[in-house]
Each structure stands twice: as C-alpha cells, then as structure tokens.
Amino acid sequence: MLVFEAEPAFVIHKRPYRDNSxxxxxxxxxxxxxxxxARLSSKLIGKTLQPFIPARLTCxxxxxxxxxxxxxxxxxxxxxxxxxxxxxxxxNELVARLTPSASPSRRLFDLYRECLQALAAATDAPPDETxxxxxxxxxxxxxxxxxxxxxxxxxxxxxxxxxxxDYHYRPGDGPERARAAAGRAVYxxxxxxxxxxxxxxxxxxxxxxxxxxxxxxxxHHLHGNLQARQIFDYLKxxx
Amino acid sequence: MANRELLKQLIETFxxxxxxxxxxxxxxxxxxxxxxxxxxxxxxxxxRETVEKVGNCEHCRMFTEHPQCAICxxxxxDRALICVVENPADLMALEANTNYRGLYFVLxxxxxxxxxxxxxxxxxxxxxxxxxxxxxxxxILATGTTVEGDVTAHVIGELAARCRTKTTxxxxxxxxxxxxxxVDASTxxxxxxTRTRVGGDGAQS
Numbered sequence: 001m002l003v004f005e006a007e008p009a010f011v012i013h014k015r016p017y018r019d020n021s022x023x024x025x026x027x028x029x030x031x032x033x034x035x036x037x038a039r040l041s042s043k044l045i046g047k048t049l050q051p052f053i054p055a056r057l058t059c060x061x062x063x064x065x066x067x068x069x070x071x072x073x074x075x076x077x078x079x080x081x082x083x084x085x086x087x088x089x090x091x092n093e094l095v096a097r098l099t100p101s102a103s104p105s106r107r108l109f110d111l112y113r114e115c116l117q118a119l120a121a122a123t124d125a126p127p128d129e130t131x132x133x134x135x136x137x138x139x140x141x142x143x144x145x146x147x148x149x150x151x152x153x154x155x156x157x158x159x160x161x162x163x164x165x166d167y168h169y170r171p172g173d174g175p176e177r178a179r180a181a182a183g184r185a186v187y188x189x190x191x192x193x194x195x196x197x198x199x200x201x202x203x204x205x206x207x208x209x210x211x212x213x214x215x216x217x218x219x220h221h222l223h224g225n226l227q228a229r230q231i232f233d234y235l236k237x238x239x
Numbered sequence: 240m241a242n243r244e245l246l247k248q249l250i251e252t253f254x255x256x257x258x259x260x261x262x263x264x265x266x267x268x269x270x271x272x273x274x275x276x277x278x279x280x281x282x283x284x285x286x287r288e289t290v291e292k293v294g295n296c297e298h299c300r301m302f303t304e305h306p307q308c309a310i311c312x313x314x315x316x317d318r319a320l321i322c323v324v325e326n327p328a329d330l331m332a333l334e335a336n337t338n339y340r341g342l343y344f345v346l347x348x349x350x351x352x353x354x355x356x357x358x359x360x361x362x363x364x365x366x367x368x369x370x371x372x373x374x375x376x377x378x379i380l381a382t383g384t385t386v387e388g389d390v391t392a393h394v395i396g397e398l399a400a401r402c403r404t405k406t407t408x409x410x411x412x413x414x415x416x417x418x419x420x421x422v423d424a425s426t427x428x429x430x431x432x433t434r435t436r437v438g439g440d441g442a443q444s
Contacts (some may be wrong), residue, residue, distance in 0.1 A: 013353045019258035048423050051386050076424040080432075082393040093352045183245060188435050227352035234358040238401045 002060050002069065004031065008059035009071075011049055012092045012113065012181040014038075024049060024068065026057055029095060029109035033101050034059075038068040052088050052116055064102075078116045087119055087130060090228035091137060097222055098145050111140050131207045136199040138214045147221050149213075151192045152173035160214040169213055171220035187213050268333060298369065300345045300362050310334075310343060317341045319376035323371070323395055325349050327381055333381065339387055341379070344369070349391040363398060371401035378431065380408040384429075410435075 004204035012025040012033065022038045036059055038049060047072060056071035079088045095112060099105075142148050153160050154167070155174035161167065166178035166186045178186045191206040191213070202210070218226065228229075246268060253264035257294045263402040271279035295301065296308035299321075303309070310316060320341025324330050330343050346361040348354075358364075370378070382388040392408055411428030414421055422430070 015354060046425065048425065050425065053425070057385045073424060076428045082389050087395065089352055089386065091388060096353055197374075227355055227357055230357035231350055231352070231390070234363070235394060235397055238397050 001062065002058065003066055004028075004211065005058045006056040006070075006072070007031065007058070008109070009055050011051045011053065011055075012048055012096055013051070020048065025198050027095060027109060027112055028104075029106040030104050031164045032103040032108070033099050034066060034107055035097065035101065036066045036068045042048065046126070048073045048079065051092055052077040052085065054078065054113070063105075078120045079122075082128075083114075084119050086228075086231060087134065088116065090226075090232075091115055091119075091134075093226060094138065094141060094218070097226070098141060098147070098218075100145075105144060108141070108144050111137065111144065117166065128204070128207065132199050132202060133212065135195075135202075135207065135210045135214060139195060142214075142217065142221075146189075147172075147217070149195065149217060151196050161189050163193055165189040167192060171217045177191060183213060289331045295345075296430070298367065299328060300347060301343060301357040315340070319374060320379065320380050321375055321377075322379040323366070324381050325388065325391075326383075329381060346382070346391065350394060351361075351387045356434070358394065363395070367398055367402065370399060370404050375402075375404050378404050378406045380406060382408075384411050 007028045007030055009026040009028045012027050013020045014024045017023040017037060020039060024036050024038045025033060026036060027033050031226045036057075053076070054074045056070075056072040056074065057068070059066040061067045079085045091112070095108075099108065102210050115133055115137040118136075119130060122129035122133060139149065149169075151161065151175070153174065154176050155170060156176050161175055166179050166188060167175035168184045169175055169187055169192075173187075175187070175192055178184075187209055189205075191209045194206050195210060195213075248253040249268050250261065250264045253259055253267050254261060259267070261404050288305075292304040294301050294304070296303045296311055297306050298311045299308060300312065305312070317340050320339075321344050322333065322339060322341055323344045323346065324333065325346050325348065327345055327347075330345060333339055333343075335382075344362075344366055350357045350358065350361065351355060369375070378395070380392040380395060382392045392419075396406045396408075410424065410433065412433065413419065419427065
C-alpha cells in the first residue's frame with residue numbers, strides 16, 4: 001500500500017540493515033524525518049541514496065516502518081566539494097539529533113534545502129558565507145524545535161538587552177548581565193541584538209562570538225554529544 | 240526440556256550472522272546434529288579459539304592472531320607504499336584483483352558522526368605514528384565513494400600532508416563496459432571533473 005508518492009526528500013543518514021538492506025533516514029516536508037527500509041538489490045538505488053541530493057521519494061508500508069518503493073534523484077548532489085560535504089554532515093547530525101521523528105514541517109525542509117544551497121554557493125574567500133549560513137541554520141533550527149534563543153531581555157531582571165553591555169547566556173532562559181570574574185563565557189549585547197535580525201545584516205565581526213554562543217546552546221540541548229565536531233577539532237589539531 | 244532450550248539458543252545464536260535468518264539457522268543446527276557432529280565440535284572449538292586469539296595487526300589493523308599480519312611480515316612487500324581501505328573485505332578485493340605489492344592500513348569503518356565513528360575509532364592516531372616514523376613514499380586512499388568515504392579520504396589526506404607524505408586516491412568514474420547514458424548523474428559529473436589526459440599534449444608542431 002502506497003503511503004506517499006514522489007515526495008521531495010533528502011537522505012540524512014543511511015546504515016546497513018540485515019543482509020542486503022539499509023535503514024535510511026529521510027527529511028521530507030509532509031512527513032518530517034522518517035526512517036525507511038531500502039532493499040539495495042538495485043545497483044542504482046545503492047549508488048544514488050546519498051545525502052545532499054534533492055530527490056523524489058515513494059514509500060509503501062503499514063505501521064511505523066516504511067519500505068522504499070522508488071527514489072528518483074533530481075540532478076547531482078548539491079554539495080560536490082568535500083569540505084562542504086563535511087559541513088553538510090554536521091548539518092545532518094543537527095537535524096537527526098535535534099528534530100523529532102515523523103513531525104511534518106515544510107519550514108524545516110525549506111530551511112534545510114536553503115542551507116545546503118547557501119553552503120554550495122559559499123566561497124572560501126572572506127566574508128565567510130559558510131559560517132553565516134551555518135549560524136542562520138542553527139538559530140532557525142533551534143526556533144523550529146522549540147529551543148529558540150531568547151535575545152530580547154535579561155531573563156532575571158527583564159531589562160532589555162543593550163548593545164554596549166556584556167552578557168552571559170543561560171540556555172533555556174536567556175541573557176544575564178555579565179559579572180566580573182564569573183568564569184563564564186561573555187557575549188556582547190551587540191551580537192545578541194544582531195542575531196534577532198536577518199543574516200545578511202550581520203557584521204562579520206559578530207560571527208565568531210555567534211559561533212561560540214550557538215555552540216554552547218546546542219551542546220546544552222544535546223549534552224555535548226555532537227560527533228561531527230570531533231572531525232573539525234581533529235583537523236584543527238592537524239593545522 | 241533442557242535439550243530444547245539448548246537447540247533454541249543455538250538457533251538464535253546462528254542468526255547473529257549476516258544473511259542467516261531463523262530458518263537457515265535451524266537448517267545449520269539440524270545438519271550438524273544429524274550429519275556432522277564432529278564438524279560441529281571442530282567449528283565450535285575453532286570459533287572459540289579465533290575469537291579469543293585473533294586481534295589486530297599492530298601496523299595495519301588487519302585481523303591476525305600474530306602481532307603483525309602476513310602482509311606486514313612479508314619481506315617482498317614495498318614498505319614505502321600504504322593503501323588505506325575501509326574494511327578487511329576491501330583489502331581482500333584489492334589483493335585478489337590488482338597487482339599491488341605495498342602494505343595496507345585498515346580503518347574498520349569510515350568517519351560517520353551519526354554512527355559515533357570519529358578519527359580515534361578508525362585508528363588515525365596509529366596511522367599518524369606510522370607516517371611519522373616510516374619513510375612512506377605514497378599513501379593511496381581506497382575509501383568508498385560515499386559522502387562518509389569522501390570525507391574520510393579528505394581528513395586522511397590532511398593528515399598525510401601534515402606528515403609530508405604524497406597522497407593519491409583511486410580513480411572514480413564510468414565503470415568498465417558502461418554506457419554514458421546509463422551512468423547516474425553524480426558518477427558522470429565526478430568522472431567528467433576528474434578526466435585524464437590521453438595521448439600527447441595536442442600541440443601542433
């Protein structure tokens with residue numbers, strides 16, 4: 001029994017299942033992040049079931065586990081370059097670990113696709129559009145999963161955040177006025193205010209601090225369990 | 240009753256093998272009991288010994304019961320060449336189908352954050368030691384063409400660059416006997432982007 005037909009989809013992750021099958025996580029707009037059993041007897045399916053390729057997915061089945069009936073890539077993968085694929089693996093890990101399964105979200109699907117397109121278009125030369133695209137994706141993903149950042153006011157005094165003050169950030173609550181010798185990360189009010197706006201208006205100077213802030217918030221929600229960072233840290237250790 | 244429990248346990252245990260379902264496992268067990276009890280005893284003993292004694296080669300991480308595997312011990316091998324493969328089956332495929340006479344390094348996986356496999360799990364600390372202490376002339380990357388295989392090759396390439404080791408990657412593209420119109424888009428794009436020179440340089444004399 002067909003459950004859906006020719007649904008837009010991206011592969012998030014694939015792992016072997018039994019002898020000649022794979023369990024594939026897809027992100028779709030109408031069904032959210034779903035897990036599908038794909039029998040890889042067909043050579044074509046085995047080769048094309050790869051992340052970052054826009055595709056159409058047809059599934060059949062009953063109950064929670066679906067069977068892949070047809071997978072039709074729409075062109076080549078969006079991320080052809082290995083460095084961008086590595087960043088894409090980080091994006092996929094965020095999607096897999098932060099989003100609930102089988103929760104339909106057209107906005108999440110569009111956000112994901114736009115992020116891949118932005119990563120594909122980003123050049124290595126400054127300004128660093130990859131960093132900008134990632135911070136935008138992280139912020140919106142946290143919003144869509146109910147973990148959005150409160151950037152408006154101090155959570156303890158309710159005073160509005162001002163550009164020239166320094167703040168600590170408490171995930172789940174929001175900013176609080178920085179105290180000397182508190183031993184905690186400090187963020188400028190200017191950065192917190194900028195992150196409320198559109199990414200194209202962010203000044204390059206706020207990007208490193210935004211990265212630290214979002215890293216701390218994501219680590220809080222995932223209990224530091226983000227494996228893709230190990231790869232970036234390893235490359236940093238080599239440099 | 241006790242026998243039925245043993246049978247049931249053995250059948251269930253056989254299903255841990257890839258491609259072996261309950262029916263096949265049952266066939267294995269009844270075959271051993273009805274026709275080949277000595278074979279069953281030998282299998283049990285050898286399995287126990289193998290699981291106990293086989294570890295990883297201290298140089299290349301291939302399975303072996305010795306400190307070094309047969310390939311690493313072979314004096315006829317070119318020790319200045321190392322080919323990196325994802326798993327032992329890839330090593331066996333290269334041994335069977337190519338005339339490669341260098342050494343190997345077996346990752347036993349590929350970098351995959353969602354499977355919790357990072358640089359430590361695929362033995363990059365050992366590979367780094369090898370590249371630093373030996374005079375390796377060329378490191379050949381024979382990881383798969385999946386996204387994870389690609390990223391793994393990139394990270395090992397960076398490691399080799401740090402150790403000043405020349406690195407190559409096996410070619411990817413149109414399969415032998417393949418017609419272009421039937422090749423998928425990603426493979427065709429990859430093959431086109433990594434095209435190689437044919438014949439002379441084409442300059443008119």
